[in-house]
Amino acid sequence: MxxxxxxxxxxxxxxxxxxxxxxxxxxxxxxxxxxxxxxxxxxxxxxxxxxxxxxxxxxxxxxxxxxxxxxxxxxxxxxxxxxxxxxxxxxxxxxxxxxxxxGHFYTHYHPSNEKTYIGLAAGSGISPVLSNLKEALYQEPKSNAYLFFSNKSINDIIFKKEIDELAAKFGGRLKIIYLLSREKHSEDELFEGRISAEKLSQLFGRFPEIPVQESTYFICGPSEMIKDISGYLKNDKKVPSLQIMYEYYAAPDDDENAEMSDEFKAIPNIESMVTLIIDDDEYSFHLNSKKKSILDQALHDKLPVPFACKGGVCCTCKAQVMEGEVFMEKNFALTEDEVERGFVLTCQCHPTTNVVMLNYDV
Ligand code: FES
CATH class of the missing domain: 2.40.30.10 (Translation factors)
Incomplete structure (x- = not known):
């Protein structure tokens, strides 16, 4: 906890x-x-x-x-x-x-590695991307990094001074490419607009030394950008999934009035007894499967449950299913392996069996 x-x-x-x-x-x-x-x-x-x-x-x-x-x-x-x-x-x-x-938006670095890391960030999505690129360059003297960073205008470029200083400090091991969507800063149209699959394909053409299939990618931005770019890298460029890391900076397609998904509509309408283990204490409440999420009901009952985004993005509300079954509406945070081991995001969960027990202490 x-x-x-x-x-x-x-x-x-x-x-x-x-x-x-x-x-x-x-x-x-x-x-x-x-x-x-x-x-x-x-x-x-x-x-x-x-x-x-x-x-x-x-x-x-x-x-x-x-x-x-x-x-x-x-x-x-x-x-x-x-x-x-x-x-x-x-x-x-x-x-x-x-x-x-x-959070898990990182890879492991080793001083003997000779790799290429590509950061793809939009606006405030720069934070975790920059953290990773800096760590790679500090820990791996033989590795290189590229940062493709899109913003509206020059004045909107977050950490521009720090980024330019880093590029100078790492002497060619870090290349920065700024893209601007609402201001012209170059005669070259390649540096206008936002990051997209199409733009990335053009950038790869301009930087042919990038080993596209072998590189490791850190992507942070809005959901459309992440879907577009990661799909392109996986399907068109055959980059292995393990080399593509992404982090949403907002709950994707988050809309409080969003329609119930067909999968959610299809779950049984049942009353369930939900028990939560939090810091070795057990708390129980009744919950209808079609009503609030387990996290929302727990917050309504003023239970000490951990949470942050409530949108399936941050993983703070993670718990493990110990008994029964739940339906999870969205998951932008757990890995496939975690899901297989029974971990769920409680902000997205609804009970689908009459008895459910979740453990937050794992
Ligand atoms: S509170 Fe962020 S994923 Fe549930």
Missing amino acids: HHFHLLKAARVKKETNDSVNIGFEIPQNLRHEFAFKQGQYLNVRFVFGDEDLRRSYSIVNAPSEGNTELEILVKHLDGGKVSTFLNNELKEGDQVEVSAPM
Whole structure:
């Protein structure tokens, strides 16, 4: 289980007009718990009135940088209470509730590797991609990296200064290609627009030295971009799935008014007794299979369940099925192996047997 700790926002720096870079100081006694891998994320928690709001933000730094702060980037979203507060109100020295790093958006590096890593990021999707590319370059002196990074305009390019400095520091091992969708910054049309399968195919043509099939890819952006690019890499370029890592930066196709899927409509309409194991304690409640998700019912009953995105993206609400069966609506976070081992995202789960037991402590 992931508990929240109060951390000091040691650095709060406006990065672009609509984003802020926050560095949390990790005190000595929490260094072990907050040890992280490149590409992981933190959950932050705010209680505004009677609302308990949680959000996930990717870590920007790389472990090899040896920073004692954990840095995140928060893009302001219209109507987003947490992102508005963090962009407009948070001051250096303020305390924020933060839980330990989580997530699987990374690969393992080794100093003897001679690989090529390709980062494909849109807007604030840069954070976990940059963390991974930095770690690769620090840990693997013989590896190279490319970053294809799309933004609306030059002024919207998040971490531009840091990225340009990294490119200079790694002396040709890191190549940066900025794409702009609403501003012309080059005579060359290749550098206009967004990242798409078509654009990537053109970029591969321009950089023929890239070993497309052997490279490892880190993709972070909106769901259409991820689907388009990962499909192209897998199907057209025959890149093995294990070399394509992606992270959604919002719940894909998230729409509270979205129609029930046909699969959800088809589950039996039953009353179930759901038991949750949380920190060695057991909690039980009745739930109709067609009503709330298991997580929503648990939150309604004020049970101490972990959650953040509620959209099947962040994996914070993961639990293992110990008894019975559930239907999981969406899954953008668990691996096939985890699903086979009975792990589920409780924010997406509905019971399909009369008795269900889930364990959050695994
Ligand atoms: S709360 Fe994020 S996947 Fe369930």
